[in-house]
Amino acid sequence: MTDLSTEIPRLRDAVIQRLVAQAPQPAPLTPEQREALRERIKAELKARDAVLVVHFYVDAELQKLAEETGGRVSDSLDMADFGSRHAAKTLVVVGVRFMGETAKILSPEKTVLMPTLGAECSLDLGCPADEFAAFCEQHSERTVVVYANTSAAVKARADWVVTSSNALAIVNHLKAKGEKILWAPDRHLGRYIQEQTDADMLLWQGECVVHDEFSAEGLRELMREHPEAEVLVHPESPKGVVELAQYVGSTSQLIKAASQSQAATLIVATDRGIFYKMQQAAPGKTLIAAPTLNRGTCSVCAHCPWMAMNGLQNLLDALEHPAGHEIGVDASIIERARLPIDRMLALSRELGIVAGKPKD
Ligand code: 13P
Ligand code: SF4
Numbered sequence: 001m002t003d004l005s006t007e008i009p010r011l012r013d014a015v016i017q018r019l020v021a022q023a024p025q026p027a028p029l030t031p032e033q034r035e036a037l038r039e040r041i042k043a044e045l046k047a048r049d050a051v052l053v054v055h056f057y058v059d060a061e062l063q064k065l066a067e068e069t070g071g072r073v074s075d076s077l078d079m080a081d082f083g084s085r086h087a088a089k090t091l092v093v094v095g096v097r098f099m100g101e102t103a104k105i106l107s108p109e110k111t112v113l114m115p116t117l118g119a120e121c122s123l124d125l126g127c128p129a130d131e132f133a134a135f136c137e138q139h140s141e142r143t144v145v146v147y148a149n150t151s152a153a154v155k156a157r158a159d160w161v162v163t164s165s166n167a168l169a170i171v172n173h174l175k176a177k178g179e180k181i182l183w184a185p186d187r188h189l190g191r192y193i194q195e196q197t198d199a200d201m202l203l204w205q206g207e208c209v210v211h212d213e214f215s216a217e218g219l220r221e222l223m224r225e226h227p228e229a230e231v232l233v234h235p236e237s238p239k240g241v242v243e244l245a246q247y248v249g250s251t252s253q254l255i256k257a258a259s260q261s262q263a264a265t266l267i268v269a270t271d272r273g274i275f276y277k278m279q280q281a282a283p284g285k286t287l288i289a290a291p292t293l294n295r296g297t298c299s300v301c302a303h304c305p306w307m308a309m310n311g312l313q314n315l316l317d318a319l320e321h322p323a324g325h326e327i328g329v330d331a332s333i334i335e336r337a338r339l340p341i342d343r344m345l346a347l348s349r350e351l352g353i354v355a356g357k358p359k360d
Contacts, residue, residue, distance in 0.1 A: 012125070015125070016125050016209065017209075017299065019120060020209055020299055020300060020305050023120075023305035023309055024118075025308055026308075026309070026312070029312065029313070037313060038312065040320075041315055044319035044320060048089070048090050049088050050089070050091070050092050050113070050319065051091060051092065052065060052071030052072070052092050052094060053066070053072050053074075053083050053086075053091055053092065053095075053099075053103065054072065054079075055073075055075070055076065055079060055094065055095035055096075055099060056073060056075065056251045056252075056276075057273035057274065057304050058094050058095060058273055058307050058308075059273070059308070059311065060273070060275075061312065062094050062310055062312070063273075063277065065312075066094070071092075072086075075163065075165055075250050075251040076099060076102075076163045076165075077163040077165040077166060077344075077348065077353070078252060078354060079093070079095065079099055079102075080099075080106055080163075081345060083103040083106065083110075084107050084345075088110070089110060090111040090112075090113060091107065091111070091113070093114050094114070094115060094315065095119070096120060096121045096149075096304070096306045096307060097114070097119055097121070097327075098121055098148060098149055098150060099148075100113075101152045101327055101329055102148060102341065104328070105152060105337045105341060106338065108331070112326065113318040113319065113325045114325055115309070115310045115314035115317070115318050115325065116309050116314050117324070117327070118309060119310065120306045121149050121306060122208055122209040123186055123208055124149055124150050124154075124185075126206035127154055127184055127204060129156075132154050132157060133157050135182070135204065136182060139182050142179075142181055142202060143174055143179040143180065143182065144157060144182050145158065145160045145170070145182070146161055146162070146340070147161075147162060147164075147167070147184065147186050147189065148161055148162065149208075150184070150185060152333045152334070153337075154184070156333045156337040158340040159343075160340045161341045161343075163344075164189060164234065164235055164251070164253075165249075165348075165354075166344065166348045166351070168196055169347070169351050170344065171199050172197050173347060175197055175199040175200075180201075180202075181202070182204075183202065183203050183204065184203075186208060187203050187204065187205045187207055188211065188212070188238055188242075189235045190203040190204070191239060192235040192248065193235075209299070209300050210236075210270075210300050210302060211234055211237040211269070211270065212236075212237075212238065213301070214269045214292055215241070215292060215293045216238065217240075219244050219267070219291060220244065222288070223244065226265050226288065228263060228265055229263060229266060230246045230247070230261050230263035230265070231244055231246050231247075231266075232245065232248075232257055232269065232270075233248050233254075233270070234248075234250070234251065234254065235248050236270075237269050237270075241269055245269070246261075247261075254268065254270060254278070255274065255278050255281045256281070258278045258282040258285065258287070259281040261282070261285070265285065265286040266278075267288045267289075268288065268289060270302075271302060271303055271307065275287050275289075289302050290302070
């Protein structure tokens, strides 16, 4: 008889791998086409009272455009906070779908557009809301803590939402209150938090297709080639990789660590989209991408295939023809999912992890 407890995750992994292979990438553009698109996007942003909210992993050109137009380039926590505090009527979220959904949950009165609604995340795909609800039912004595990289429906089932910037602090806070935790979906981040806090955590077994590919063996070899280098690692990476790091942190924390590091060379284990901002923060330092599994035969090779779906052309399409680019979340889900996100933002502000003032 088929064992469904192993068969379902196996089928889910196969679907995720197929979606990785199928994620459509933007067509190449000439410098003239790029410049024309940039100008039209700038004009549309003004005309629509819209602001760009962009993740560190997307193409450097999009990050640059956000900088030039008064938008924001940041991590998933700061994107949520910035979007909810900004006065613009329209938020254009350039990242993956869960980021757009979080923006909509926090600002239901605003229009939230994305260059593509097809930008998935393997953590979100690997944690379907119905299966997750059943898992929570089986462990109803536990406080449900979910990573921001989940659907709105999964967030609606949670007590707390966290990001990699505040997960340690929030789990420590819950542990101090004597709470047992059900954690989803990233198993590597969950294990890392568990080891750091010694909290009682039951882990959902999801993973990020990008970070899961970093190789401890390859990294050790690279460290031998660059003995002077410091190693910076995002905690969605496997245990063996995290253990080799001098610094482990969220995307914004890694950028800060790069700027403060005394080392002239840094080996970085996260999506290589981060190099644009990291190089700005650490000018003159040499940044080297950490090696992925089976050097040369990786499937995503340190760049999220869904973040890479964002480009200048689909960004302009979203502004000119919002139908098909607008994030919608059910009012009942918004009402429920907002509670754990608001809780996260309030505690993060209290602890000084996000700088922003709460919305009036
Ligand atoms: P951050 O919360 O560090 O921005 O990470 C988001 C993400 O998708 C990591 O893979
Ligand atoms: Fe999800 Fe990983 Fe892509 Fe981040 S990098 S959006 S965690 S698949």
